[in-house]
Amino acid sequence: xxxxxxxxxxxxxxxxxxxxxxxxxxxxxxxxxxxxxxxxxxxxxxxxxxxxxxxxxxxxxxxxxxxxxxxxxxxxxxxxxxxxxxxxxxxxxxxxxxxxxxxxxxxxxxxxxxxxxxxxxxxxxxxxxxxxxxxxxxxxxxxxxxxxxxxxxxxxxxxxxxxxxxxxxxxxxxxxxxxxxxxxxxxxxxxxxxxxxxxxxxxxxxxxxxxxxxxxxxxxxxxxxxxxxxxxxxxxxxxxxxxxxxxxxxxxxxxxxxxxxxxxxxxxxxxxxxxxxxxxxxxxxxxxxxxxxxxxxxxxxxxxxxxxxxxxxxxxxxxxxxxxxxxxxxxxxxxxxxxxxxxxxxxxxxxxxxxxxxxxxxxxxxxxxxxxxxxxxxxxxxxxxxxxxxxxxxxxxxxxxxxxxxxxxxxxxxxxxxxxxxxxxxxxxxxxxxxxxxxxxxxxxxxxxxxxx
Numbered sequence: 001x002x003x004x005x006x007x008x009x010x011x012x013x014x015x016x017x018x019x020x021x022x023x024x025x026x027x028x029x030x031x032x033x034x035x036x037x038x039x040x041x042x043x044x045x046x047x048x049x050x051x052x053x054x055x056x057x058x059x060x061x062x063x064x065x066x067x068x069x070x071x072x073x074x075x076x077x078x079x080x081x082x083x084x085x086x087x088x089x090x091x092x093x094x095x096x097x098x099x100x101x102x103x104x105x106x107x108x109x110x111x112x113x114x115x116x117x118x119x120x121x122x123x124x125x126x127x128x129x130x131x132x133x134x135x136x137x138x139x140x141x142x143x144x145x146x147x148x149x150x151x152x153x154x155x156x157x158x159x160x161x162x163x164x165x166x167x168x169x170x171x172x173x174x175x176x177x178x179x180x181x182x183x184x185x186x187x188x189x190x191x192x193x194x195x196x197x198x199x200x201x202x203x204x205x206x207x208x209x210x211x212x213x214x215x216x217x218x219x220x221x222x223x224x225x226x227x228x229x230x231x232x233x234x235x236x237x238x239x240x241x242x243x244x245x246x247x248x249x250x251x252x253x254x255x256x257x258x259x260x261x262x263x264x265x266x267x268x269x270x271x272x273x274x275x276x277x278x279x280x281x282x283x284x285x286x287x288x289x290x291x292x293x294x295x296x297x298x299x300x301x302x303x304x305x306x307x308x309x310x311x312x313x314x315x316x317x318x319x320x321x322x323x324x325x326x327x328x329x330x331x332x333x334x335x336x337x338x339x340x341x342x343x344x345x346x347x348x349x350x351x352x353x354x355x356x357x358x359x360x361x362x363x364x365x366x367x368x369x370x371x372x373x374x375x376x377x378x379x380x381x382x383x384x385x386x387x388x389x390x391x392x393x394x395x396x397x398x399x400x401x402x403x404x405x406x407x408x409x410x411x412x413x414x415x416x417x418x419x420x421x422x423x424x425x426x427x428x429x430x431x432x433x434x435x436x437x438x439x440x441x442x443x444x445x446x447x448x449x450x451x452x453x
Contacts, residue, residue, distance in 0.1 A: 023374055085152050140226065242267075246267075261310050336351055360393050
């Protein structure tokens, strides 16, 4: 071993020793998240991430934290990385306003890939808990469930038309004429975006802007009295805003990753702020738990993403709501995950490889503590300890490609600036979809295949 390698090894040992002084073990007791709730304090937005879209422990931990935020901190809404109309159906169910017989049926609107992100056993059980929590509570004291993503272009158009059919048939006819601009795409969002981006088919930008303005005027003219009528108008208004933003998103996605990513995350933040205004009609300001991937909720300016001009929800929330947003990330070293091999493939139960040498996941594993939290906000000693150098961090979305893991799933981050707290669970398990299919049950070949060594 060279002197340089020996010095680097000693520095790593010192770093691990320092981390162990600051981490908060999570042994699996009701008091596990006391330190985290203290760190969140009076923040009105608790951004709770995940390092994959298919890890059971991330969903479970996030649910436990959210339940405590609702019971002990007065949080009034859960906003998730999901489509607005599909989540609204769940919102109606948890408030006792729908005909769905159970949470599984309320979640049946999530049909678009990747359905398992929300149609899984953990979310199902949380939705039932939330419905039970809301029973017997007044409308203002109930906790809602909302989506902040923008993929539901055509579903949101239908929702706007259904609302206007009920309240103003003449306006509904005008809306149909405007949205008819999209008919040539046959409800294929990407086909619309490709054609409009390259001038092969007409852009519908003017039509969606006109429709959004009309619904904005309608809501602005309503008396500012909380109630079901205003909720339904807000739902329609948000769908019109989503159609406007999704039209631009799909038209932009063929021009480059950065512009479409930034549009999507800006839409998420705009939706959060619209929801905040809508729920803020009482004397007590609303408090919202946000569920999304680490790549959305960790501050992008502290990552390789920021180096190429991307921003995200975490960065925008810090910029717009300084001191009111707490950013919490998650990580794991190894285990199993529910993910697909290609877009639109069925979910697989895939083995997660051990964290790469030199990554945050590998560093956390070397502490020897199987489950812990790192409180970063206000902890200058810890922040200084891990400030340099940047390290690799793993991000598994809905697709996992272990054969190209370094290129496909790792990027450099400065953890102390990226999050206010991080929860590490060393070994994790695959999220259980409600619609598993045979591929999920069989999983993948052992790591030693084909050598069997």
